[in-house]
Amino acid sequence: MRKLSYALLLLAAASTPVAAQVNTDVAINEVFYGGGAGQDWVELINTGNGSIDISNFWFCTRFGYSRLGAQTIIMGDDFNLDPGEIVVVSPGRDLNNSAADLSLYQTNSFGDPNQLLDFVQWGTDARVGRSNEANSRGVWLGDVPVDFVPTAQPGESVSFCGTNSGGGLLTFSSDLMNGAPSQGTSNDALCFVQEEIFADGFEDVI
Numbered sequence: 001m002r003k004l005s006y007a008l009l010l011l012a013a014a015s016t017p018v019a020a021q022v023n024t025d026v027a028i029n030e031v032f033y034g035g036g037a038g039q040d041w042v043e044l045i046n047t048g049n050g051s052i053d054i055s056n057f058w059f060c061t062r063f064g065y066s067r068l069g070a071q072t073i074i075m076g077d078d079f080n081l082d083p084g085e086i087v088v089v090s091p092g093r094d095l096n097n098s099a100a101d102l103s104l105y106q107t108n109s110f111g112d113p114n115q116l117l118d119f120v121q122w123g124t125d126a127r128v129g130r131s132n133e134a135n136s137r138g139v140w141l142g143d144v145p146v147d148f149v150p151t152a153q154p155g156e157s158v159s160f161c162g163t164n165s166g167g168g169l170l171t172f173s174s175d176l177m178n179g180a181p182s183q184g185t186s187n188d189a190l191c192f193v194q195e196e197i198f199a200d201g202f203e204d205v206i
Contacts, residue, residue: 024168026052028104028118029086032157032181033095040095041074042102043088043183046081055079057117059091060103060110062129066092067108075184088184098151099123103130113137117168120176122158123151138170147173157181161191 025048032041042059046052055069068089069079076087095102101121109115110130119134125145134140141147149158159182162175179190 026054026117028102028120030157030159030187031102031120034097034152034154037094040091041088042091043086045086046083049083051080051082053080058105058108060105060130061091061095062100064093065108086184099128101129101131103134120149121146122149124148137168139168140171149173149176150178152178159187159190161187
């Protein structure tokens with residue numbers, strides 16, 4: 001009887017679904033959304049210690065969806081990112097120039113906050129996309145009003161200059177800065193300017 005009970009326990013454990021592990025090491029590093037038709041791009045970075053295949057990750061912007069592996073690589077080798085590697089890809093659609101959001105998902109379960117890896121919103125404190133899921137996941141503040149980065153000027157991108165990003169880490173709008181694009185490279189030069197402004201006691205330029 002005890003052997004039967006143990007066998008049934010093993011069978012139950014084997015049939016219990018195992019939750020997919022959520023990646024914590026891929027982040028949105030820079031977004032250029034003012035380029036017009038087909039000219040927008042998104043820069044992603046692997047902040048972890050192991051290689052990550054992002055080909056089946058997804059973008060979501062204002063409830064429009066695109067799988068990364070189906071998009072054009074603008075700069076980079078492939079969708080398998082080594083530690084510290086950056087890739088620049090097309091978002092699969094034109095990003096709104098004045099007010100929108102951009103989410104990075106591990107799967108296409110867009111209503112599941114646990115699958116949302118990173119998020120940024122610009123131009124408005126209204127809910128324009130997945131801000132509710134981002135707030136639930138703890139990667140961005142607010143549902144309404146929503147934390148947001150001011151709209152970039154023509155020719156500018158929005159770059160990450162903070163310390164926390166991606167994989168469920170909270171990013172503030174003050175962690176991002178509008179400025180000259182640095183496609184495919186680090187944001188160090190732009191972020192250094194921001195640090196100098198803070199050190200001099202001036203207000204943030206964004």
